[in-house]
Amino acid sequence: MPSHTKSTARLGDRVFSNLSKGSGIALLAIMAAIAVFLAIRAVVAIRANEGNFLTTFAWDANADPPYFGIAVLLFGTVVSSVIAMVLAVPVAVGIALFISHYAPRRLAAGIGYVVDLLAAVPSIIYGLWGALYLVPQLTGLYEWLDQFFGWTGVFAYDGTPARSLMTVGILLAIMILPIITSVTREVFLQTPKANQEAALALGATRWEVVRMTVLPFGRSGVISASMLGLGRALGETMAVATVLSPSFLINASLLESGGGTFAQNIASQFKEAGSMGRDALIASGLVLFLLTLLVNGAARLIIARRKEYSGANA
């Protein structure tokens, strides 16, 4: 009898461990298959390309021979994400501080909750709101920018509907604000109480407490939260596709329409794409993939470093 239970136990163990190992291998296989498949298709497209994949300002991937390049997309993706980061990160840090250290406690809990929920609002809804509500509101702001900074060329504006990279940047900033805020807030809340109380005991003002204990403690957390937001902004598709007026040229002015991003270009081109066109889009998707990978990798490195740091501290 005991030997019997023992053998079923062993059998059960073997079955279960193999099952979990098997699913791990299956997952690995799926992921590897995706990577390999995408890479192969991309290479096919890049080989056939008549233009230069990196510098050509056009997307005639369905033409024979295909002629396309990602210059415009790379520019648009990077610029709109940078705008989003510049706008969102300081504000997100501000809100995080507000929730963690400034707001009345009851209000803070409520706001923290709402921010978390906003992080889950689907991007298509941001797109809908952006296209129907935000774009008309921005014309006035852009005219004002043009009036004072138009001479730089970067902020020149011709009064046409505000469907430009700047608008995309602003919308992306609003979209990634909740996610950056909620991660940053978590980090700020973890600032060791002892440090803050020590600072207070020395007669520091609230701002001095924040500056001397909270911000140094949370710095790497803020950076990794920003990277998380940046990853979202880079890959965002629908919100961009609904507010941007795409074209394959780089406009010196950020306020005037035109440009494109990787994800938006895939969403608007795939339906007309023949097999070569799809391969070309996959190639561009792979570049986007690498870009997000870079950003996520950086974030992970920073988080890992912070873990050691805080571990040593604790």
Place this chain on the structure above:
Amino acid sequence: MKLRLGAVLVSGALVLLTACGTDDNSGLPGAVDFSVENLRCAPSGTLLASGSSAQANAMEVWVNTYQANCEDSQINYKATGSGAGVQEFLQGTTAFAGSDSQLTESEVEESRRVCRDGGRAVHLPMVAGPIAVAYQLPGVDDLVLDAETLARIFDSDIRRWNDPAIAELNPDARLPDIPITPFHRSDGSGTTDNFTSYLNASAPEAWPYEPDKSWRGRGGQSADGSSGLVGMVQQNPGAISYFELSYAHQNDLDTVRLDTGADEPVEATVENSSNAVAQADVTGEDGDLALELDYATRETGVYPIVLVTYEIVCDRGNNPATLDLVKAFLTYTAGEDGQRALGEIDYAPISDDIIQQVRQRIDAMD
């Protein structure tokens, strides 16, 4: 225990969910009565089709009529643009494509891969209609333009509404001093192809670009699909764009009258465009019914920017599973009932002698 309870709850909710919905919208106030007599139904089935957004409104009516009269039949027409429709058709994922422009020779060759019995893709002209040039300009509800001015506007050469070239054509209008935003299609489209064919044929100096499904002009803004353009014109004062008349009428947009060199400017109406379609020649061979239009016409009462949209099918069918349904559906659309329905939604029917040939072609699909 609790998990099991949860599972029961979830599956209960699912059963409820699948039980309480319905496809029946006939009780809506203002619902259209789609019933027609003597519509010959095919056995039940589903088919997918996609393509031209120029004929999307006509398709909506046709599809709904067919589905209302033939139970258990589903037809999905997705208005993704002619370029996309042709691609999907050539990949064999759809049963037919709607297209406003004709297939290239290489595309016809490619179609042999998906067509059965050594068949190939043929064009069946099904709907015609004027491409209206619609605009939103506060205080101006009658605007006359000619081909050259249009070409210069869409090429971002004329940038403000009070430009002398526009004022000269509209001596009575009070043109405001606001920027012009020309909107074009961001996707490949037969509407763009037809519109630029007109610009190129009537004003070759101002519009030197070859007609193409993709936009070749400079500047301006872009949006996806005819309906996307409609939305842009509605939202933005100073906007001008091109799409089918039915879209302009549904949304109460003002349309441009064209100075073609005839006695008086022609308006975009069903009648004026029918006159243009009546003059079209069949250029297709071996049962193909591709048409050729005269974009540079100067005749009175003929609106030159006309688009003929085709259904592109395999002459011997592509997928045996959907062939019957395709035949029954297209027989209806090319039949008298189908063509009559077009006038009510600002499309022009195809002229009699051509539609006769279309019906013969559909019958011969086997």
Place this chain on the structure above:
Amino acid sequence: MSRPEAHTATGAPAVERVTLRPPRLPSWSVAALAVGSLALGIAIGLIGGFESRVQWGLIAAVVFVATTFWLSAAIEGRRFATDRMAAILVWACFIVAVLPLASLLWETVARGLPGVDWYFLTHSMNGVLSWQDGGGIYHAILGTVQQVLLASLIALPLGLLTAVYLVEYGRGRLAKAITFFVDVMTGIPSIVAGLFILSLWIMMLDFGYSGFAGAMALAILMMPIVVRSTEEMLKLVPNELREASLAMGVPKWRTILKVVLPTAIGGITTGVMLALARIAGETAPIILLVFGNNMINGNAFEGAQSSLPLYIYEQWGYGTEAAYDRAWAAALVLIAFVMILNLAARGIARWKAPKTGR
């Protein structure tokens, strides 16, 4: 306020009030300054004849910041003035950010709510032309629910078991490789996942559009999230529990099933729910894969389906007033759907939260 008096009174020997507290502005002064600067801003705006209310507000803000800083610096000293500036800045950040987000929620509710009723929820779009009022989203809700369920049917077992493997069994190179690829996959843009399924499943293997195709793309997006969150939760289960169970002779697999997983179930469920909420709102891969449909199609494995995000995108694309109304109403329903999943996740997290600390 009493401090200056004290200063002047230092000469009098009787009232020697020594206090360690630095002079502070009374608490009502900030409000008073705010009201004052607002009035001044409006006055300047009216006199100067500035059109835009935004300009009035900006003037008032500048006046407020300047006077607060000056007053505080004069009475309380520079350090406290800086402190007040920082507080104003933080409040300003909050207000600046709340405006667009509140506007987003408000617009969606205000424009969506009139369109949401029982009819809207229980009817499809069959027979409704794009420029007509009416119609519903039943077919889209059904599609979304089915696609999300199918996606979780694929992703959950694989994801959970993989996480168990990584935490309980995984050693060596295989575990490292899996961890690496899971990390890589969390970064995959959703549209690229859609493109992969489109090229492989629909174009190469010739299966046609279906809800299942969409579900597969969603599963790809969901798996890494599930693995990572489950992994984190399993790692939190104290080793003493495992050891105690094993010491009593319980086989490892039963220990995992009966001890480890139940302990972590709250966190795992939360992670799963959040992943569900995330993929329920995914639009990009769905547009590529399920084709769209105006009628109810209860069979996710065959034929075109719709889904809520796709429905919103379609209606937005129609560009007519009636369609915009439907898009907003559907957006509201989608937000509600996602919010419910989120709230459920939080509820479970609170309900099942480990009672004992580390």
